Structure formats: structure tokens, C-alpha cells
Amino acid sequence: MKKFFSLALALLLVLTVIPVMPAQAAGGSITVYNWGQYISDGSDGALDVIAAFEEATGIEVNYVEFDSNETLYTKLKTGGSSYDVIIPSDYMIARLIQEDMLEELNFDNIPNYQYIDEAFKNTDYDPDNAYSVPYTWGTVGLIYNSKYVDTPTSWDALWNSDYSGKILMFNNYRDAFAIAQALKGYDMNTTDQAELEDCAELLKEQKPLVQEYVMDQIYNKMIREEAWIAPYYAGDYLQMSVDNENLEYVFPEESYNVFIDAMCIPKGCQNKEGAEAFINFMCDPEISAENLSYIGYSTPISAAKEYMDAEVTSSPVAYPDDETLSRAQSFTYLPDETSHLLDQLWLEVKTDGGNTTMYLIIAAAVVVVVVVLAVVLQMQKKKKKARRGGQG
Amino acid sequence: MSKKKRWLSGPYVLWMVIFTVVPLGVVAYFALTDNITGAFTLQKRANVGSYLPIFLRSVGLSLVSAVICLLIGYPVAYCIARTKPSTQRLLYLLVMLPMCMSFLLRTLAWVALLEDTGILNTFLGKLGIGPLPLIRNYAAVILGMAYNYLPYMIMPLYSVIVKIDHRLVEAAQDLGCNSVQVFSRVILPLSLPGIVSGVTMVFVPAVSTFYISQKLGSTGTILIGDVVESQFKGAYNPNLGAALSLVLMALVFVCVGLMNRFTDDDGEEIVTI
Known part of the structure; x- marks a missing residue:
């Protein structure tokens, strides 16, 4: 019996070890952690960028998605999983650099960095260009359905009770607060408590209207x-408008957010060279053109525009004119307290509202x-027991 | 019990320690520390009280759905228990069938049904009605809970009812009970343990649920499970999330304890008149 148990135990041990040593491909494998809907995946006849990369380098890609910078941050902080390439936005990159969570890149492995436009180098979030390589840039504007909504000009359309229950809102605080800040005329990177509380009040007012x-x-x-x-990113609007022609995009008359999403390598990565190969591949103008034509976001590589349709590169949504861009503000690093x-x-x-007294009464009654x-x-x-006891 | 047999529970005890006791300790540790400094604190936890309305909302909605599950599930369980054994197995399987599908998928299916542009409203629209506000209200959340957790109610009820000795029912009839009396004085008291465990099994997962309220509820029907989830997922404040979980756990214990008052270890005594 004992022998059998030790045999079973040994077998169990072997079985648990096997997945730790996957069949190593030529270049190993990397894990890429990216936003949802944020890479050309081969649908609608577009190029499958990941497959192309795997074919070109022999490196296998595990592709995982997140839905906000904060989710990414939490995942990295709690640990338990390691990623080789992550693609956060500007302000989050600044925070990750500040907290020493990123690896410095070896640009010898990323020769295609030369194609990145000068405007996207020496940025606020990564002044020495040591940690990040821009992937895309874009803006936040109002997406609306022209069938039901009159052309809005301001963010306050999101507070219009005519559209009650038909309004969507960002599910991350940075983007949500930015809209309130734009309406109130505050800086999007304000650290003033009173101003932020003011914005929170405005968002609470909006909440009952939000679907x-x-x-x-x-x-x-x-x-x-x-x-x-709904307010959302311009690139995603371009993807959505393919499926519904009634959708329109407008830059509100107040300020709005302009962002850069860039590729970084987090500390604890398993295959840094593989990760750098991936970053390099994504900066190839032809690949960038294919990729960004599909996801709709704007490219930081002017050379890529040569490979893109004129329709895409002349789109005022993806590449707004200077006057429109002058209203845009980018997010910067916020101190921990903020x-x-x-x-x-x-x-x-998120937890505001609900009829408190009603619940108190119901719960108390129950x-x-x-x-x-x-x-x-x-x-x-x-009583019964007593009676029985009496009889017994 | 001999020593050898006790040893057999070893794997389970180990499992419990690693996956229940230790994590509980971690939750308690997080609940009592500060998310910024990491120091022990109770002062910061005082604001857990400000989530009282959300706690009450969670408890209220899950109690209502537990009662609905009971009202729907009891007759179903009773009918299944009264059929032929072969039919019983089939019906029991059918009750469990929805559980073979992902809980998230089932909830999303309800969204597709109830939405303003969903299947039901499109159909009603063709008839010239609506769109009716079928989704994003409390009723939809309760529906989602009742739907998802109904099998948890039927299963314990069925297993208790099927064991009720039919001779007791016959005896009651012989002694002049009408059908209402047979039910209220024999069957109901005997199935009380099933009711209690059914209500518990619906209430406990429902009170801590998230997702259902996000998908079927409005922005104003957020439940405590959603708050806990947000603290772990996006806000990186596991300390507040852990504190809320602990309070919820205490609340669940109180509720379950109260429910267990209905049945005693000598539950069968109730019928002895």
C-alpha cells in the first residue's frame, strides 16, 4: 500500500512539473499584456500581427488583455503573474517608473525606434526615453448615435436627462474625472482636493442617467x-463606425484628453530579448501601418502613413488639425495621495445613491x-417538550 | 472511530488549512492594516460603516430572491420527489442542467433577453408595445439571482422530501387530516431542514455576488460584492476589500445562525404531537 502511495505521489509530482517546462520554441515565448481590442488580430481580412511576429522570429506569444491602466497596475502590484511586454498609457508609465517597476530598454535590440517621430520622444512621462516605446496615440471624444442624439458640442450632453439610461461612462477614474474636470474648467492633473471633490459631485449628479x-x-x-x-477613444470609434453608420464622433468644445500608449517591459519579465524583439517588430512602419489601420488609433510613426490608405491618414478623427489639438491635455503623473x-x-x-432609508426599514422589518x-x-x-416531559 | 480512519480525513484537513484557514488569516491581516503605510489600524476601518446601505441592499435583495426561490423551488422539489425513481433521476438532472453552463454566460443571456434592444423588447416592439424597462432595475437583479441560484434551493429540498416516510402521510390521513393539514403538520415540518439549507445555499452566494448587479442592475444597484471586486481589481486597495469581506462574512454568519434557529438537531420532534 505504501509503495502504491509513493508511486502515486511521484507521478503527481512529475505531472505538476511538466507544465513548468513547455516545449521551448526556437526563441522561447513572451507574454504580452495589452488593452482589449488593441491589436490587429486577423479578423476582417486584416493582418494577424501576432502570427506574423511568431513567424518572423519563432517566438511564441501569450496574449492577455486588461481593461484599464488601473487593472494593469493592480495586476503588476499583486504579482503572481509575469509579463514581458505591457502597453500602459502615459501617466501610468510615469507611475510605474516612479515606483521602479519597469526595466530599462536595450535600444540596440530595437533599431526600429529610429522611425518614432521626434514629437513622441522626450515626453513628460519618460523624459530620457529609457523605458518606453510609443505604440499609438489618440484622443478622447464624444461618440453619439445621430439617429437619437442631436449633434453635441459639449461634454454636458452626457448630463442631458433626455438621454437618461442611454448614456455610457468610462469605468476608470482618470478618464471619468477628466470629463468632469473639462466641464468645470479645471486642470486634468489637478491635485487640489476641493476641485476633485467638486468633480466627484458632478459625476454623482450624472450617475442616475448613466446606463x-x-x-x-x-x-x-x-x-x-x-x-x-458615450465618451471613448477615437480609435475605437473608428472601429465601431464600421459596424454602425449612425455613429458619429465629435471633439467637445471644452478640453479633452490626448494620450500616448507605449510599450514597456515590467520588472520580473522572463524573456527580455524576446520582449524587445516584439517591441521592435511593432515599430516596423509596415507592421505599424497594418496594425493601426485595423485598430483605428493614430500612429506615432510618420513613415507608417505611407503604407496606410489616404482615407485613414486624412481622417480628422484620427489625426485632428492643430487647432483642435490645441484644446487637448495629456495626463501626467499624480502623487500617491492624489x-x-x-x-x-x-x-x-460608484456607491452613491440608493434609497437608504427604504432599505433600512425593509432590512429592519425582515x-x-x-x-x-x-x-x-x-x-x-x-412548551411541547414540557408537555411531553409531564406525560412521560 | 479508529485512528486509521481518522487519518483518511488528512488530505481534506490539509486542503482546508492551505486554502481556507490561511487565506482567511490573510484576509483578516489585510482588513486590519492600512493600504498605504501597512501599519495596523482600526481607525480607517471605521468608515466601513458608510457602506451600510450597500450591505443592507445586498442582504435585502438576496433574502427576497431566496424567498422567491423557495416559493418556486418547493413545489418543484415536491413534485420531483413524488414521481417514479427513474423519472426522478431525469428531472433532477434537468434541474442541474443550467449549472453545466457558465454562470457569467447565463447572466449575459438574460441581458440579451431583457435589454431595450433585446429579444423580448424587439418582439414586443413588433406588437407595438414598449420598449418596457425590463432591465437595469431591482426586479432584474432579483430575477438574475433567483434564476442563477434556484438549483441550489431545489437540490436540498428534494433530497429531504424524497426521504419523508410516506407512511407518516398515510397515518395522518387515517387520523383525519385533510390535505392542507397533512402538508402543514407533517410534510412541511419534516422538510424544514431542507428549507433551511436551501435558503442558506441561495442566500450565501447571492449576498456576496457580483456581476449580476453590474449586468442586470442599474448604476444605483451596486452590491457589496461589486465594491469588494472593484477594490481588488482596479483600485488596488485590498485592505478595504478585505475589511468589507470580513464584515460580510460576519453578517452571513449572523443570518445563517438565525436561520438555523428554525431547525434543531431534534427536528423530528416537531411532528410528535
């Missing part, structure tokens, strides 16, 4: 016209009924 706080679920909802108006305050205010917004029932039952039982 749902969403990220990528916006595709489904806007395309099927379950929702009529991040925590925003976390807390965002939670307050509890009272349950307790009374329990007591009555108990007493009855005792």
Missing part, C-alpha cells in the same frame, strides 16, 4: 444602439420578523 460604467463593452452597446452617447484620493472619490461616486419567528418557534418547542 453603465463600461470599457470595451461599449462596442456592443453602441453598435446595437442599446446606448446612444491617486488614493481619486480612488476613494471614485468609489464614492430582521424583526425573523427574530420573532425564531423566538416563537423556540417557545412552542419548549
Whole structure:
């Protein structure tokens, strides 16, 4: 019997070790952690970028998605999983650099970095170009369905009660607060507590009108016209508008966010050279052109535009004119206290409302009924016991 | 029990320690520390009280759905228990069938049904009605809970009812009970343990659920499970999430304890008159 057990145990041990040593491909494998709907995946006849990379380098790619910078941050912080390439936005890169969570890149392995436009180098978030290589840039604007919504000019359309229940809102605090900040005329990187609380109040006012706080679920909802108006990223609008012609995009008259998403290598990566090969591959102008034509975001590589359709490169949504861009603001690193305050205010917004007194009454009534029932039952039982005891 | 047999529970005890006791300790540790400094604190936890309305909403909605499950599930369980054994097995399988599909998928299916542009409203629209507000309200959340957890109610009810000795029913009839009395004085008291465990098995997962309220509820029907999820997933504040989980756990214990008052270890005594 003992022999059998040790044999079974040994077998179990072997079985647990096997998945740790996967069949090593020529170049090993890398894990890429990217936003949802954010790479050309071969659908609709587009290039499957990952397959092309695997074919070119022999490196196998595990592709995983996140839905907001904060989710990515939490995943990295809690650990337990390692990624080789991540693609956060500017302000999050600044935070990751600040907290020493990124590896410095070896640009000898990324010769295609030369194609990146000068405008996307020496940025605020990575002033020495040591940690990140731009993937895309884009803007946040209003997406609306022209069938139901009159052409909006301002963010306040998201507070219009005519569209109650048909409004979607960002499900991450940075983008959500930016809209309130734009409406109130505050800086998008304000650290002033009173200003932020003011914005939270504005978001609480909006909440009853909001159908749902969403990220990528916006595709489904806007395309099927379950929702009529939403703030979202320009590139995603371009993808959505293919499936529903009634969708329009507008830059509000207030300020709006312009962002850069860039590829980085987090500390604890398993295959840094593989990761750098991936980053290099994505900066190839032809690949970038194929990829960004599909995902709709704007390219930081001017050389890539030569390979793109004129229709794409002349789109005022993807490449707005200078005058429109002058209203845009980018996010910068916020100190920890402000991040925590925003976390807390965002939670307050999300948990606000509900008829408190009604619930108190209902819950109290339920509890009272349950307790009374329990007591009555108990007493009855005792009586019966006593009677039985008397008879016995 | 001999020593040898006790040893057989070893793997389970080990499992419990590694996957239940230790994580509980971690949750408690996180609940009592500060998310920024990591120091032990109770002061910060005082604001857990501000989530009281959400706790109450979770408890209220899950109690309502547990009652609905009971009202729907009891007759079903009773009918299944009264059929031929071969039919019983088939019907029991059918009750469990929805559980073979992912819980998330089932909830999303309800969204597709109930949405303003969903299947039901499209159909009603063809008839010239609506769109009716079928989704994004409390009723939809309760529906989602009741639908998802109904099998958990039927299973324990069925297994208790099927064991009720039919001779007791006959005896009651012989002694002059009408059908209502047979039910209220014999069958109901005997199935009480099933009711209690059914209500518990619906209430406990429902009170801590998330996702259902996000998908079927409005922005105002957020439940405590959603708050906990957000603290672990996006906000990187596991400390608040852990504290809320602990409070929820305590709340569940109180509720389950209260429910267990209905049945005693000598439950059968109730019928002895």
C-alpha cells in the first residue's frame, strides 16, 4: 500500500512539473499584456500581427488583455503573474517608473525606434526615453448615435436627462474625472482636493442617467444602439463606425484628453530579448501601418502613413488639425495621495445613491420578523417538550 | 472511530488549512492594516460603516430572491420527489442542467433577453408595445439571482422530501387530516431542514455576488460584492476589500445562525404531537 502511495505521489509530482517546462520554441515565448481590442488580430481580412511576429522570429506569444491602466497596475502590484511586454498609457508609465517597476530598454535590440517621430520622444512621462516605446496615440471624444442624439458640442450632453439610461461612462477614474474636470474648467492633473471633490459631485449628479460604467463593452452597446452617447477613444470609434453608420464622433468644445500608449517591459519579465524583439517588430512602419489601420488609433510613426490608405491618414478623427489639438491635455503623473484620493472619490461616486432609508426599514422589518419567528418557534418547542416531559 | 480512519480525513484537513484557514488569516491581516503605510489600524476601518446601505441592499435583495426561490423551488422539489425513481433521476438532472453552463454566460443571456434592444423588447416592439424597462432595475437583479441560484434551493429540498416516510402521510390521513393539514403538520415540518439549507445555499452566494448587479442592475444597484471586486481589481486597495469581506462574512454568519434557529438537531420532534 505504501509503495502504491509513493508511486502515486511521484507521478503527481512529475505531472505538476511538466507544465513548468513547455516545449521551448526556437526563441522561447513572451507574454504580452495589452488593452482589449488593441491589436490587429486577423479578423476582417486584416493582418494577424501576432502570427506574423511568431513567424518572423519563432517566438511564441501569450496574449492577455486588461481593461484599464488601473487593472494593469493592480495586476503588476499583486504579482503572481509575469509579463514581458505591457502597453500602459502615459501617466501610468510615469507611475510605474516612479515606483521602479519597469526595466530599462536595450535600444540596440530595437533599431526600429529610429522611425518614432521626434514629437513622441522626450515626453513628460519618460523624459530620457529609457523605458518606453510609443505604440499609438489618440484622443478622447464624444461618440453619439445621430439617429437619437442631436449633434453635441459639449461634454454636458452626457448630463442631458433626455438621454437618461442611454448614456455610457468610462469605468476608470482618470478618464471619468477628466470629463468632469473639462466641464468645470479645471486642470486634468489637478491635485487640489476641493476641485476633485467638486468633480466627484458632478459625476454623482450624472450617475442616475448613466446606463453603465463600461470599457470595451461599449462596442456592443453602441453598435446595437442599446446606448446612444458615450465618451471613448477615437480609435475605437473608428472601429465601431464600421459596424454602425449612425455613429458619429465629435471633439467637445471644452478640453479633452490626448494620450500616448507605449510599450514597456515590467520588472520580473522572463524573456527580455524576446520582449524587445516584439517591441521592435511593432515599430516596423509596415507592421505599424497594418496594425493601426485595423485598430483605428493614430500612429506615432510618420513613415507608417505611407503604407496606410489616404482615407485613414486624412481622417480628422484620427489625426485632428492643430487647432483642435490645441484644446487637448495629456495626463501626467499624480502623487500617491492624489491617486488614493481619486480612488476613494471614485468609489464614492460608484456607491452613491440608493434609497437608504427604504432599505433600512425593509432590512429592519425582515430582521424583526425573523427574530420573532425564531423566538416563537423556540417557545412552542419548549412548551411541547414540557408537555411531553409531564406525560412521560 | 479508529485512528486509521481518522487519518483518511488528512488530505481534506490539509486542503482546508492551505486554502481556507490561511487565506482567511490573510484576509483578516489585510482588513486590519492600512493600504498605504501597512501599519495596523482600526481607525480607517471605521468608515466601513458608510457602506451600510450597500450591505443592507445586498442582504435585502438576496433574502427576497431566496424567498422567491423557495416559493418556486418547493413545489418543484415536491413534485420531483413524488414521481417514479427513474423519472426522478431525469428531472433532477434537468434541474442541474443550467449549472453545466457558465454562470457569467447565463447572466449575459438574460441581458440579451431583457435589454431595450433585446429579444423580448424587439418582439414586443413588433406588437407595438414598449420598449418596457425590463432591465437595469431591482426586479432584474432579483430575477438574475433567483434564476442563477434556484438549483441550489431545489437540490436540498428534494433530497429531504424524497426521504419523508410516506407512511407518516398515510397515518395522518387515517387520523383525519385533510390535505392542507397533512402538508402543514407533517410534510412541511419534516422538510424544514431542507428549507433551511436551501435558503442558506441561495442566500450565501447571492449576498456576496457580483456581476449580476453590474449586468442586470442599474448604476444605483451596486452590491457589496461589486465594491469588494472593484477594490481588488482596479483600485488596488485590498485592505478595504478585505475589511468589507470580513464584515460580510460576519453578517452571513449572523443570518445563517438565525436561520438555523428554525431547525434543531431534534427536528423530528416537531411532528410528535
